[in-house]
Amino acid sequence: MLKLKNRLKELRARDGLNQTQLARQIGASRQTISLIERGDYAPSIILALKISRVFRESVEEIFQLEEED
């Protein structure tokens, strides 16, 4: 089964952003960021594009489909 993995936590640390700050920049809630980071929620294309714009990385660089163990 495929699972959506992401580098959100790593990229936030790189840019010195906490969840609340990132959420504010993309117009989402902190809870949504937390859900995405934990892999409990796959964001919409709009949200994924907004995240990629904040980190200046492509969507594929942030989100990857990986085979689940």
Next chain:
Amino acid sequence: MKNKMLNLIMKGAILFAVGFSVGFIASYGEEYIQLLVTQPYIIFPYDLLYGILLTIIIIGYTLFYKNIKTYKSMGKNHLYDEDTSELMIDKAFYQIISLSSIIFIFTFIWFSLSIMQLNQVSNSIFVYVFMNFILSGIFLITSLVTQWYAFHLQNKKYPEKKLDLLSSKVNEAYFNMMDEGEKYETYKISYSVFNKMNVIFVVALVLLFTYGILFTFSAVTFLFVGLLWITMNGIYYFEGVKTYKI
């Protein structure tokens, strides 16, 4: 895998226990519950039941206060990183709002029972029943103030999600203010509640059926629980069918 299995067994056991309780109360309601609640009274009938309700309400208030303290202390101390602090504040708020609603439900039950009893009481215990009515009224007003305070705190912390407690569509308004992740979580929780309630109804009806076969046939309680189950699934059906509109 082992943890998942254990989790599943635990959940199943909890659901069975709740279903069993619902079925037990429904089937033995007239006899044993009556005995348990009214017979061992201290001053007037049902005082033990009111005592249990009061204890639950006080526990609710204690937990409510604990969460308020967690929320207020989070802003002052810096024991955790910002993300963890925010997560704990969100969790405290979730519990504050939920507890204020649960406290209101219990006080409402207490107040309603006290009015019903006041209506049919004999003169010898009228003073006690009347005092109970006054006390339940005070607690009902206090629970409303508690709900107002919970909403006030919520509005202060999240001004972008301001709620109007007096509005009849407060839940709908709150849902519309959520973003996609929060809405997804709400749908997930609601579906989980729906599934668990189905199991609870099955267990309750099986118990009622067994009781009806072995002891006394009671169509009313069976129909009442069955009707609640049908209503829940009926609402689910009508809400679901809307998504297939041409």
